[in-house]
Amino acid sequence: VVGGVFFDPSLRTRVSMEAACARLGAHFVDLRPGEGSWALELRDGVPMDGAAPEHVREAARVLSRYADLLAVRSFPAGRDPEEDRREEVLRAFARHATVPVLSLESAMGHPCQGLADLMILRELAGGDLAGKPVCLTWAPHPKSLPQAVPLSVVRMAAVGGAELRVACPEGWDLDEEVMARAREMAAERGGRVVVHRDPDAAAAGAIAVYAKAWGPDRRAPSAAAARSELPRLDYWRVDARRMRLTMGRKGAFLHCLPVRRGVVVDDEVLEGPWSRVTDQAACREFVQAALLLSWLL
């Protein structure tokens, strides 16, 4: 029994977990605190006389008795960058659960997506990702999204030893601690992590262009300025012209989905020969099935 605890919406994550569980003979429980289940208090030491009738301590401990693994999705609140970095919901479950806790995306990472990305990148690289150029490009979006997915891409590209080129406008840099650690890991594996300000240069010759929108680096000195000097959105949107700059013009377009067509990427790219986003999403079920087997057997 795998206990899924969703504080935020999901399509791929829940369905791929349910499918992986079903095919392995496990049962996935879909729990949504505050929606058919009790809202959870996360703070310690406060008298619980407000809206939340249950504390995460009890929820994590009790669910650990019914489930063999807990899988938690909790997006950052976006109020305060330091608060978001603490990932309080995920950490509270990890601290109080007595079974393994799997992140289904939190503020600082989306590890199942990262594993699926590593799987498809290795396939695109013909087996060995070491030294292969991969472009991770910032993309426009109507909302200021978390960095969870790009940070997992950075970690996994480093694990694979890729030459990872992160293209983003000034002020939208990815979390510096994760980037520093990724540079070390990549170097150990014959790869590197470099930042580009021009997405065309980052895409040139790459085996894949991985597009993802994310919000400005709210802790960096340049972040405030970044928000008033917006990047040229049309230029950052991935189009067929940029895809033609990739390796032998045959580079793959990747995205974790959901993707906003006409904002992040042109329809022409998603419907064209470059798009591997469906295969990429399919990898989710396989890597999660492997995770479940390795944790539960």
Add this chain to the structure above:
Amino acid sequence: VVGGVFFDPSLRTRVSMEAACARLGAHFVDLRPGEGSWALELRDGVPMDGAAPEHVREAARVLSRYADLLAVRSFPAGRDPEEDRREEVLRAFARHATVPVLSLESAMGHPCQGLADLMILRELAGGDLAGKPVCLTWAPHPKSLPQAVPLSVVRMAAVGGAELRVACPEGWDLDEEVMARAREMAAERGGRVVVHRDPDAAAAGAIAVYAKAWGPDRRAPSAAAARSELPRLDYWRVDARRMRLTMGRKGAFLHCLPVRRGVVVDDEVLEGPWSRVTDQAACREFVQAALLLSWLL
């Protein structure tokens, strides 16, 4: 793995699908776009800078990788009859999915209900429905409901070669294209489809009175007039008196459910010897199990 995609509420459909899957060793996923899962964009070629973060193209393609069959419920919006007839949600899934797509009710039909109806009608007919009189009667309702269920009844009665009598007030005629095709199919099988304006005449001697509320034919010239000249609602509500007009007074009362008691039909009928609505609903699981087996084995 059967992926259920519900844009609208369900009781019988979801539970009978879950039960059929469970008994066959399959797993049914219950997905509700916009409710715990992403809202879906259906239009092609528009920049997705609005509320919907995911396009149906990606959703259908990705779900096809996790599920062996997709089952989609999407009621018509009711804004425009031509738009409704296009069944854009169902058609988009059918177009972009790479696995079979089963309708769990759309604007123009409810095929699983139709198969269940054919099953119970054949049982009521003693095995062979050909030439047997069946009354499908319009019924009052506080809302203007779609024609999906009555159109499936018409199709299935025609397939079974019944003498189908459709009773409805002027201005509430069923979709003419479906009726024309049904007349042809019925004729090929020794049956026919006739329209009555008097529900008593249509019920006389019938093996079953199938009641269903539906909205006026919004494309017919008489539709506008119909809405100002309302039918006598008390007369159209099915009562014990009308049921006594049926075959040897032993005709069956059928309805797809949910049914509004005291509006569509009297309590006396539902609680009386005529009612077969629970058996009819039970057929849903059997025909759907057969469908799953024939599609997935």
Add this chain to the structure above:
Amino acid sequence: VVGGVFFDPSLRTRVSMEAACARLGAHFVDLRPGEGSWALELRDGVPMDGAAPEHVREAARVLSRYADLLAVRSFPAGRDPEEDRREEVLRAFARHATVPVLSLESAMGHPCQGLADLMILRELAGGDLAGKPVCLTWAPHPKSLPQAVPLSVVRMAAVGGAELRVACPEGWDLDEEVMARAREMAAERGGRVVVHRDPDAAAAGAIAVYAKAWGPDRRAPSAAAARSELPRLDYWRVDARRMRLTMGRKGAFLHCLPVRRGVVVDDEVLEGPWSRVTDQAACREFVQAALLLSWLL
């Protein structure tokens, strides 16, 4: 197939039922009337021209055809004590269903919780609960909660023959009919049921302090007065000092959960050596698995 019908939120109940079903090879359906499924009309004989499109008669009969057992959760509305005592939702399902109906909590009881409580109390008593002192204490709460859980505790303590001490302020007495029946049952089994106004006296030497908030006895003459003379909430909240009064200072703290920390009980108790609430919740799955086996095999 077990059909769960939830009119109210749940964490332990749904997840422990899903886990019990999964481990036994059964499938649990999670149905929520009015949320993804049709709202249900409960009243008989009224024309259904309002918001609810389906009557509980049809719902219970149809679900009985898809499921082998129905499990219904319906909290009291709290408008009128006599109405609540009638438990109309649960009774309607029990009356119209054609398969067994299990209560997952209604106004007057929470039998699965009661069985789990009996299991843990027997374990705490070293096997035989007869004659062992157990303290069930009223606790403060921001809302006026139903008596379902404490009434089931009373019944099960009586079944086990415990010396049950019910501690509550005047005006918060438990349902007199249930108490009278429990006194008889306890006496037959060598136990008794006594009411205390002082929680310290009730806790002294007890093998367990079972805390639970509940609302005033709305039918008792003293209830109106009770609501203006509130009990001293700090005194009634269970603290470490009170737990040290229990048997050899080793008494267990029990609660059905969810529990409001700092309102019902101090964090120090829940995090201390007394707390058995997680083990107690774990019993839910075991007793429900036993129930399912005894009913369905």
